[in-house]
Amino acid sequence: MQRVVIAGLGDTGVLTALKLAKRFQVTGISAKPGLLSGQELGVRVARPHEWARDYWTGFDRFRGLDRVHTVHGTLTGLDMAARTVAVDRAGAVEQVPYDILVISTGVTNGFWRRPHLQSAAEIDADLQAVHRRLAAATSIAVIGGGAAAVSAAANLAIALPAAQIGLYYPGDHALPQHHRRVWQRIESRLTASGVALHPGHRAVIPEHHDEITGEPVHWSTGQPAVTADAVLWAIGRVSPNTGWLPAELLDAGGFVRVTPQLQSPGHPEIFAIGDVAATDPLRASARSRADGLLARNIAAYVAGKPLRAYRPPKARWGSVLGAQADGLEVFAPSGQAIRFPAWSVRNVLQPWIVKRGIYRGVRSD
Template sequence: MIAGMGDSGLLTAIHLARGRSPIPLPWLGSRPHCDVVGISSKPGLLSGQELGTRISRPDAWVRDHWISFDRFRGLDRVRTVHGSLVGLDTARARVDVALGDGSVVAEPYDVLVISTGVRNGFWRQPTLQTTTDIDRELGETHTSLDGATSVAVIGGGAAAVSSAANIAAVWPAKNVRLYFPGARALPAHHPRVWQHVRSRLDGLGVEMHSGHRAELPCDSGIDRIGTGPVHWTTGQPPASADAVVWAIGAVRPNTEWLPGDLLDEHGFVRVESDLRVVGQDRIFAVGDVAATDPLRNSARNRADRLMAHNVRATLRGGHRRHYRPRHRRWGSVLGVQRDGLEVFTPGGRPFRFPTWSIDTLLQPWIVRRGIYRGIRDPASATADDTGWSGN
């Protein structure tokens, strides 16, 4: 059972569902598979990555980051349930799922993988949504920014920096300002990354304002594109803008459905070094919801393979491996730009995929075939986001 089918959950499901060879050849070894059920509040992979591209160029973002489950060849053996997780009964080894029609079903498991992620601003919410809901939300967000003359981006992490850069690149006439609380943005990255990215922001005309810590709105204002003004706890005058993008990193784990004894004081799932939930032999957690390390970096460091190995080891009595976290964030910050995709190592060194390679090498071969094990074209997929899908 995969509870949560975001990036980490989906990849774990694909690894576990890989089947045996149709011709039994013992000397070649076997490829044991698991019967996998995936629970998701979305009818497909709705990635939390590349916020800047999502809000500025949604058509380009959708192609690579909003993909219905029936298009993934690696999920052909997986049964997916479109619903919201509302309860876990560890004694009976089952989860309760609320479906779109209001009914609640109980799904039993032999091993449970918790990968429900976190909510963070308007782009990462656990709400039960259909394809129509998601498409409408993407369009409305883009439209609200398109009509703004000035944009204030609040936050110092990669999501905020990417938003400011991409808005400025797509709409060069807009006044784009980035406000962050520290002396520099990207504090979880190597210092070299900010030095490099800052020069890109300068070239795009983004105004940068350090030392600004925002006073949060009283309501759910950070969960949508706001209109300001923004007030500061650090004493500066209020800032006004036609559109305010809140990307402050105030993550909240999607764990309301879990018993409290599985969680730490912040609501994240407590795990051992092998990603087993503390005190549980057959429950694991991976991704942003798992309290693996201060940065909760298991999703970014591809712990999905390790997770699949440990689930199989649990079922077969094998040896489980241990997760070793990195202590800095790494990877892409700005997403694909006119001159290609720049990716940073944990040591802050950039390397670039040139523009020509994005659609001819990176996406079709490395991502779609290598990482996701094949993705069908939209025309050949048959989406059904109303309840049950899969086998």
């Protein structure tokens, strides 16, 4: 049986492992002891207990991962000639062999997406510490114009009505990678929640922008500095988690080069998916459910059959604010909003569509 190693068990890595587990001998490598999703930052910082219920799940709870061997450690190297990856497991380096390698190590992005080794207790403590820091603030400045920043501002305004929340973004409008209709709809919700909108503000990025800071924010666009008790940086300045990979696999930005079939050029036994893969300008394979295509392509590669090409969407799509008291809005690439009532999110969407359908069964705590 072919050995498939999945380097990185985030959202996309787990979904890929679930689809390959019945056909291949799969080993997944992760610096976390479970799926610590990078989704829904706003809900994560505003309502961490609720967020953890749906987006922080130990690997042992996934029924579909029962066939997968998971390794808790940090990736430190790749030997393409020997077809092994090196994993540091608390000081002891282990060489894990593969016939096929899937690179899905994602990116580092702010305080909520970091590749360092953590235990479950450390993750739980981090979630609560961030929330306490923000909840103690009487004023919060959210810096950035993408979905993470918009979601953080909106959810914090609802959870902390006594705090002054400001959203600062460089363009005339936020959510520039979404269809314009999405911002038109979200803008009114932000205003109704009391979020002060500040377009045309491009921040001077401090050294510690991957943390919540308390120093004044300065602007390269000329506005006076802004001071807040807490400054949340969600500026989309991502760094690919590829320091363990040979340079020949990477593009100029450090992302993994791939063909339309999600294969590494010149190394057909190596595939990449998710935010770490240079598939398109939006690197959208993580949000476009390309895990199904990848699993089919790996099976086709092993069988010597033609592989299919990945076709990325032209605009961002999906949820922006996350589940709210009045339900969940999901936006299509066209900007059209699809609304799920609140009762359906808890009673249908999460237990049946997500946990049973997409994740193939998740055990309760």
